Amino acid sequence: MRNGDSAVDSTAISLVRTTFKAVAAIEDGPARLTQSFYSVLFANNPDVREFFPAAMEAQRERLVHAIAYVIDQLDDPEPVLLFLAQLGRDHRKYGVVDAHYTAVGNALIFALKNFAGNEMWTDEVDNAWREAIALIASVMMEAANAEDGPATWTGTVVEHKQVLQDVAVVRLQLDRPMEYGAGQYVSVTVPGRPRMWRYLSPAIPANPEGQIEFHVRRVSGGWVSPAMVGQTNLGDTWLMGSPLGALGVDRTRNRDMLMIGSGTGIAPLRAQLMEMAMRANNPNVHVFVGGNYPCDLYDIETLWQLSLTNPWLTVVPVSEEDTNPWWHLDPIPTPPAGMYKRITGKVSAVAAEFGDWSNHDVQIVGSASTIQTAKFRLQAKGVPVENMRHDPLY
Ligand SMILES: Cc1cc2nc3c(=O)[nH]c(=O)nc-3n(C[C@H](O)[C@H](O)[C@H](O)COP(=O)(O)OP(=O)(O)OC[C@H]3O[C@@H](n4cnc5c(N)ncnc54)[C@H](O)[C@@H]3O)c2cc1C
Ligand code: HEM
Known part of the structure; x- marks a missing residue:
């Protein structure tokens, strides 16, 4: 080296x-x-x-x-x-x-x-x-x-929406724009949890207005995520570090893409898809969105909307259970005409069996076990490991 x-x-x-x-x-x-x-x-x-x-x-x-x-x-x-x-x-x-x-x-x-x-x-x-x-x-x-840019950014919470019992969408206004690449992540601290930095992946591309959005899942017993999901108020300020990570569309490779995201792992994929939607030419992308229950696909409608106006994008919803838990009362959304219906199974298995991805650039985002299982299954199906990317696992 x-x-x-x-x-x-x-x-x-x-x-x-x-x-x-x-x-x-x-x-x-x-x-x-x-x-x-x-x-x-x-x-x-x-x-x-x-x-x-x-x-x-x-x-x-x-x-x-x-x-x-x-x-x-x-x-x-x-x-x-x-x-x-x-x-x-x-x-x-x-x-x-x-x-x-x-x-x-x-x-x-x-x-x-x-x-x-x-x-x-x-x-x-x-x-x-x-x-x-x-x-x-x-x-x-x-x-x-x-580096002569700022060491930290301050974001003021302007919206906090609990989209599931354990998932919140948090929108913040930064004190100055941050130039992160769609697909990157940043470390964040919140009030009441001093010096406890946690990584979050922006769910929208960087913009000159300095708006940023995170999707946060509460990890039970966790120090920080329960506070982010359950104790965040409008006007709170969160501190953020410099952007990290290398997920993004590699336009030098000219390959179609397979994206696999489970839970809030959809955030960095969504940011990339939104950025791609602003460009004229894009590779074809298959995105598999997974969760335990159908309701865990809390952002599926945004992806369907993106897919309706961007023919290069195919969205495949996957959930391990076929029905919602009894406490979730909202109906399961129906896909618009022409979109794939939800498939029941594990997202890594469904994606691996779905097609031939051996010449695709692959991105996998989710828990460490989702990433490892998906890599294993895709490799068994002939996808070279060097074509697969994910963030470092800590
Ligand atoms: C690159 C990267 C990007 C990330 N992006 C996001 C994001 O966009 N949204 C988001 O909600 N989270 C994201 N995370 C996870 C996040 O950074 C925290 O790890 C998570 O919120 C748990 O923090 P905590 O303080 O609540 O738990 P901790 O106090 O750190 O951990 C408590 C216990 O829970 C276990 N644990 C930690 N994380 C998980 C987990 N995900 N699932 C199950 N058990 C866990 C720990 O091993 C520990 O035993 C990302 C992580 C990485 C590495
Ligand atoms: C030698 C090279 C180093 C490597 C590879 C390294 C790597 C890392 C990584 C990956 C993390 C966790 C993610 C993060 O918060 O960024 C971390 C956390 C941290 N590092 Fe480093 N680091 C190094 C040197 C240092 C030095 C010199 C200091 C200063 C004393 C330092 C202080 C910290 C602190 C305070 C944390 C937060 C720990 C926590 O949240 O528990 N690191 N480091």
């Missing part, structure tokens, strides 16, 4: 991977490594503690997961470098400066060395890790230092 003059050679990459895998294979390895990393980081750099939320149980593994993700992808530098540059720009929201990267790198090496033991942690391994971390940090720092 190469960035400017620095590079990590293939021997170093394999040493880094081997040690990381060995540590991950120890019982509770990743969790214990994370704990030890944060203990060392906070003990040696008490000022850094205040960047992190008071309660860190739920998401403390994210930083270490990201490093694992990067290490896993080191052979394919382009997407990793893009990911790290975005992450670096986004990390400006914490107030991170260059010196913090040294502190994080040292804490990680200390924790890893402690776990790997002297036998595995040779000088060569030590050098390989230092090179890898230096490169990761330099890409993040360079991108952050080169």
Whole structure:
């Protein structure tokens, strides 16, 4: 992997991977490594503690997961470098400066060395890790230092609509427009949940008026999403970081597209479809929209409307159950003439069986298990894994 003059050679990459895998294979390895990393980081750099939320149980593994993700992808530098540059720009929201990267790198090496033991942690391994971390940090720092746009945006809630018992559509007016690509996501904090950043995907394309819309599902037992869905008031202000992610229409590839979205995973797909609808030429797109119950397809009418006026777009609704739960009283919407009727089944299975997608660009959005199942099923049907894209799984 190469960035400017620095590079990590293939021997170093394999040493880094081997040690990381060995540590991950120890019982509770990743969790214990994370704990030890944060203990060392906070003990040696008490000022850094205040960047992190008071309660860190739920998401403390994210930083270490990201490093694992990067290490896993080191052979394919382009997407990793893009990911790290975005992450670096986004990390400006914490107030991170260059010196913090040294502190994080040292804490990680200390924790890893402690776990790997002297036998595995040779000088060569030590050098390989230092090179890898230096490169990761330099890409993040360079991108952050080169960015002169705002580190955060403030959005004022102008509409909050509960479209399902556990899903809300929230519209906000930003203090200044944000130039995100349709399909990207941003990290968000809400009042009452300080420093607890969560990712949300805008459901409409960026616009010069600075309007933004999110679809949020309440995760039961979650720290932040229940507040977003159940305790949001008009006039509340949400804070947002820089855009992240690489989902989008790749017009250089000139391929038709398959999109699979389940639940609020429809948001980044909808933003892309809306943006495509503003252009004259588009690839053909099949979008499969999934949920447990028919009512979980809360946005199907918008997609049908888009499809009615855009012949390149085919919408296939899918739900695991054929009827709504008894407490949901609204009738199941009927598709307009010429549109596919809802199919009963799991969205990944229905999409995989529906046609030949081996030459399509594929995007999958939803929970980690939806993404993994869809990838597995599509691969079994001959779709090359390099044609499938999804956001990083944390
Ligand atoms: C790239 C990306 C884009 C995202 N976009 C959206 C979006 O547009 N709309 C949206 O509603 N959410 C989205 N999410 C999920 C969101 O960022 C939060 O993870 C989610 O809202 C849970 O946060 P929480 O604080 O309520 O739960 P936490 O307090 O973080 O977690 C509580 C518990 O719930 C589990 N958990 C976390 N998330 C889920 C989940 N999705 N399903 C089941 N269990 C879970 C955790 O493992 C933990 O055990 C996105 C996530 C990613 C990675
Ligand atoms: C070494 C390279 C680093 C990588 C790959 C990395 C990666 C990540 C990722 C992926 C997340 C979760 C998503 C997010 O909120 O953006 C995260 C969170 C965070 N990172 Fe970093 N990071 C790095 C360095 C740093 C440094 C130097 C600091 C400053 C001390 C820092 C502080 C934080 C904080 C405060 C969070 C929020 C954690 C939480 O919500 O629990 N990170 N990091």
